[in-house]
Amino acid sequence: xxxxxxxxxxxxxxxxxxxxxxxxxxxxxxxxxxxxxxxxxxxxxxxxxxxxxxxxxxxxxxxxxxxxxxxxxxxxxxxxxxxxxxxxxxxxxxxxxxxxxxxxxxxxxxxxxxxxxxxxxxxxxxxxxxxxxxxxxxxxxxxxxxxxxxxxxxxxxxxxxxxxxxxxxxxxxxxxxxxxxxxxxxxxxxxxxxxxxxxxxxxxxxxxxxxxxxxxxxxxxxxxxxxxxxxxxxxxxxxxxx
Amino acid sequence: xxxxxxxxxxxxxxxxxxxxxxxxxxxxxxxxxxxxxxxxxxxxxxxxxxxxxxxxxxxxxxxxxxxxxxxxxxxxxxxxxxxxxxxxxxxxxxxxxxxxxxxxxxxxxxxxxxxxxxxxxxxxxxxxxxxxxxxxxxxxxxxxxxxxxxxxxxxxxxxxxxxxxxxxxxxxxxxxxxxxxxxxxxxxxxxxxxxxxxxxxxxxxxxxxxxxxxxxxxxxxxxxxxxxxxxxxxxxxxxxxxxxxxxxxxxxxxxxxxxxxxxxxxxxxxxxxxxxxxxxxxxxxxxxxxxxxxxxxxxxxxxxxxxxxxxxxxxxxxxxxxxxxxxxxxxxxxxx
Numbered sequence: 001x002x003x004x005x006x007x008x009x010x011x012x013x014x015x016x017x018x019x020x021x022x023x024x025x026x027x028x029x030x031x032x033x034x035x036x037x038x039x040x041x042x043x044x045x046x047x048x049x050x051x052x053x054x055x056x057x058x059x060x061x062x063x064x065x066x067x068x069x070x071x072x073x074x075x076x077x078x079x080x081x082x083x084x085x086x087x088x089x090x091x092x093x094x095x096x097x098x099x100x101x102x103x104x105x106x107x108x109x110x111x112x113x114x115x116x117x118x119x120x121x122x123x124x125x126x127x128x129x130x131x132x133x134x135x136x137x138x139x140x141x142x143x144x145x146x147x148x149x150x151x152x153x154x155x156x157x158x159x160x161x162x163x164x165x166x167x168x169x170x171x172x173x174x175x176x177x178x179x180x181x182x183x184x185x186x187x188x189x190x191x192x193x194x195x196x197x198x199x200x201x202x203x204x205x206x207x208x209x210x211x212x213x214x215x216x217x218x219x220x221x222x223x224x225x226x227x228x229x230x231x232x233x234x235x236x237x238x239x240x241x242x
Numbered sequence: 243x244x245x246x247x248x249x250x251x252x253x254x255x256x257x258x259x260x261x262x263x264x265x266x267x268x269x270x271x272x273x274x275x276x277x278x279x280x281x282x283x284x285x286x287x288x289x290x291x292x293x294x295x296x297x298x299x300x301x302x303x304x305x306x307x308x309x310x311x312x313x314x315x316x317x318x319x320x321x322x323x324x325x326x327x328x329x330x331x332x333x334x335x336x337x338x339x340x341x342x343x344x345x346x347x348x349x350x351x352x353x354x355x356x357x358x359x360x361x362x363x364x365x366x367x368x369x370x371x372x373x374x375x376x377x378x379x380x381x382x383x384x385x386x387x388x389x390x391x392x393x394x395x396x397x398x399x400x401x402x403x404x405x406x407x408x409x410x411x412x413x414x415x416x417x418x419x420x421x422x423x424x425x426x427x428x429x430x431x432x433x434x435x436x437x438x439x440x441x442x443x444x445x446x447x448x449x450x451x452x453x454x455x456x457x458x459x460x461x462x463x464x465x466x467x468x469x470x471x472x473x474x475x476x477x478x479x480x481x482x483x484x485x486x487x488x489x490x491x492x493x494x495x496x497x498x499x500x501x502x503x504x505x506x507x508x509x510x511x512x513x514x515x516x517x518x519x520x521x522x523x524x525x526x527x528x529x530x531x532x533x534x535x536x537x538x539x540x541x542x543x544x545x546x547x548x549x550x551x552x553x554x555x556x557x558x559x560x561x562x563x564x565x566x567x568x569x570x571x572x573x574x575x576x577x578x
Contacts, residue, residue, distance in 0.1 A: 136308050143271050143302045144321035144368060147294055158311055241312045 051122030059130025081179030129162025
């Protein structure tokens with residue numbers, strides 16, 4: 001009888017711990033997802049605030065050395081994430097030039113690293129789109145009565161699609177990269193673990209299913225984000241012409 | 243080079259490609275500062291920031307269709323928005339301009355989906371909606387289908403008459419300059435090589451124009467006044483090659499050269515009742531289809547070429563050897 005009781009007791013304990021573990025896992029996945037979203041979102045915003053003005057200047061004005069500058073940004077688009085991660089690791093490490101900021105293994109280091117990674121994408125796509133707008137669009141606005149500023153605004157309005165593409169490409173690259181997140185963040189649970197580092201960890205631990213689940217979350221997020229951005233683009237376009 | 247356009251005048255700049263017509267128009271539009279010389283507007287020299295003031299009153303319609311990536315009506319509204327015109331007034335002027343160029347039914351379409359000819363008409367609507375004092379047009383009918391061309395030419399005449407706008411067009415086609423404007427300036431390699439009445443200029447250069455096959459339906463004949471000897475333009479009868487007689491409006495008599503623009507000739511099966519003074523019967527000797535238009539040659543004693551749309555050709559079922567009627571107004575006949 002007592003053995004039956006014992007068995008029953010053990011079984012309920014087992015059930016409870018499973019439930020706790022399950023609840024904990026679910027919470028952690030949500031937390032990791034939210035962290036990935038906010039870190040990469042901030043990185044894309046930071047990159048946009050730097051990259052958009054540079055891209056607009058490169059796209060709108062012709063000056064000496066412009067081709068070299070656009071060439072460099074294009075080349076930087078294909079920098080391997082681990083290479084950038086390594087360089088920034090050396091910069092942020094305790095003995096590095098910015099070691100005193102003690103940023104290594106913090107979420108802020110991830111934000112900075114990912115934004116440096118995607119600035120070239122924003123600059124290149126923005127400048128390319130703007131310089132592809134017919135230069136006569138500017139003259140069209142001017143001859144219809146626009147001053148220089150309103151004429152430049154027309155050119156930007158014509159480039160809206162490319163600018164939105166630049167933003168979506170940079171966010172997508174930031175949230176899906178692994179090298180920078182791993183080397184600057186260190187995949188610390190509850191602090192710098194994001195979707196990609198979690199996927200890498202779970203897969204090496206043999207938790208293939210969990211890794212796959214996280215991958216599905218990552219892909220769903222990216223698709224949803226891009227669909228949303230498409231809708232926003234339409235709304236903005238309508239609003240710009242209202 | 244000195245070009246002057248008076249208030250309410252229609253002036254054409256004639257010259258071959260690369261003569262400097264576009265540059266002249268861009269300077270007049272305030273888009274470009276002259277590298278040497280000055281731009282005078284209402285007796286004041288304009289430069290730098292003052293050009294914006296000119297651009298608010300003068301607008302240029304470019305040779306190449308140029309539109310913003312939005313709907314047809316929002317394209318037309320652009321110039322009015324820039325000027326902070328009220329919403330109701332904007333709607334009214336947009337409708338009016340689109341009606342004039344016959345694009346109102348397409349107002350909500352995405353402008354980039356319009357055909358080339360429609361886009362060019364849209365550009366014209368964008369310019370006339372702002373009711374500019376000065377309207378400058380760079381080759382307004384180049385590469386246009388006959389229908390769009392006619393619409394554009396009529397709109398230009400209308401707004402010059404009704405709004406009193408000063409209109410300057412550039413063209414490489416002397417005949418068009420003659421149809422649209424009284425005054426013309428001929429430009430070649432950045433220099434003026436002649437100015438005055440367009441008709442006079444054609445008269446002077448008739449030999450070379452015909453030699454270069456610049457135009458169709460040019461015949462020599464003898465003009466005789468039909469009623470009395472009134473001065474100025476009147477109805478005359480022109481005998482061509484002793485085989486045919488047509489009526490025209492001119493101030494000339496004796497040996498003349500006439501041109502009947504192919505696009506002004508109506509082709510029909512059987513005679514039609516109309517106000518046009520000339521109706522001739524003949525046999526079709528040639529049908530030449532070029533894209534959307536067809537050139538039909540009809541032997542009425544002389545070979546007369548008429549231009550019709552491909553749709554009309556299909557509706558009329560015209561073939562070589564058919565008997566057809568050609569009709570045109572006396573005022574369509576150009577006499578040199």
